Amino acid sequence: MSANVVRFGIGSILAAFVTVGLLVIMYSLIAMSDVDLDGKKGPKIADITMPDVEIDVNVAEVKPDKPEDPDEPPPELDTPQNLNVQVDTALNVNFTPKADIKIGSGGLSVTDGEYLPIVKVAPIYPNRANSRGVEGYCIVEYTVTKAGTTRDVVPTDCQPSGYFEKASVKAAGKFKYKPRVVDGEPIEVGGVQNKFTYQLEK
Numbered sequence: 001m002s003a004n005v006v007r008f009g010i011g012s013i014l015a016a017f018v019t020v021g022l023l024v025i026m027y028s029l030i031a032m033s034d035v036d037l038d039g040k041k042g043p044k045i046a047d048i049t050m051p052d053v054e055i056d057v058n059v060a061e062v063k064p065d066k067p068e069d070p071d072e073p074p075p076e077l078d079t080p081q082n083l084n085v086q087v088d089t090a091l092n093v094n095f096t097p098k099a100d101i102k103i104g105s106g107g108l109s110v111t112d113g114e115y116l117p118i119v120k121v122a123p124i125y126p127n128r129a130n131s132r133g134v135e136g137y138c139i140v141e142y143t144v145t146k147a148g149t150t151r152d153v154v155p156t157d158c159q160p161s162g163y164f165e166k167a168s169v170k171a172a173g174k175f176k177y178k179p180r181v182v183d184g185e186p187i188e189v190g191g192v193q194n195k196f197t198y199q200l201e202k
Helices: 002-034 127-131 165-172
Strands: 083-090 101-104 107-110 116-119 136-144 150-159 176-178 180-182 185-187 189-200
Touching: 136 165, 150 165, 165 189
Parallel strands: none
Antiparallel strands: 083 189, 101 107, 116 176, 136 150, 136 189, 180 185
């Protein structure tokens, strides 16, 4: 029992010496890390420091300069000429209505009647004729149908040629008539003509 105590004591003393020796060796190695072999201290790396930089943030809104007023006002646009388009009555139309009044058991009744215009649309003055100051007329011919509409509209006499045909045909295609009635039945009437007169107001 006493021999074990002696061994434990000797081992503890030796462990303490070894520990102290290792600490001394480590300290000496750390102290010699900054010393060259000739006894001079080695160079040290300079410390790098970053200067403080202040960043200015401009939150003020920059407004553009107000544009200068123009020296002269813009030129006035030319006023377009006043247009006047006359829609003449049909050339070969007898507008006096005629009707046969028959007396029967059912009383009086109107059975027959001449066709009559209900709606006549004025054409639009052509731009080409307006810009050149051209005036004239155009006669168109068409058929009045049983429903009172027009079909087969064609220009027959337009002066000057090449200006008013298209506008006249388009306008006549929109005419509306009370159809001709014979024996109580509506019938078509062909060869109906209408004259459009194109004039520029002075």
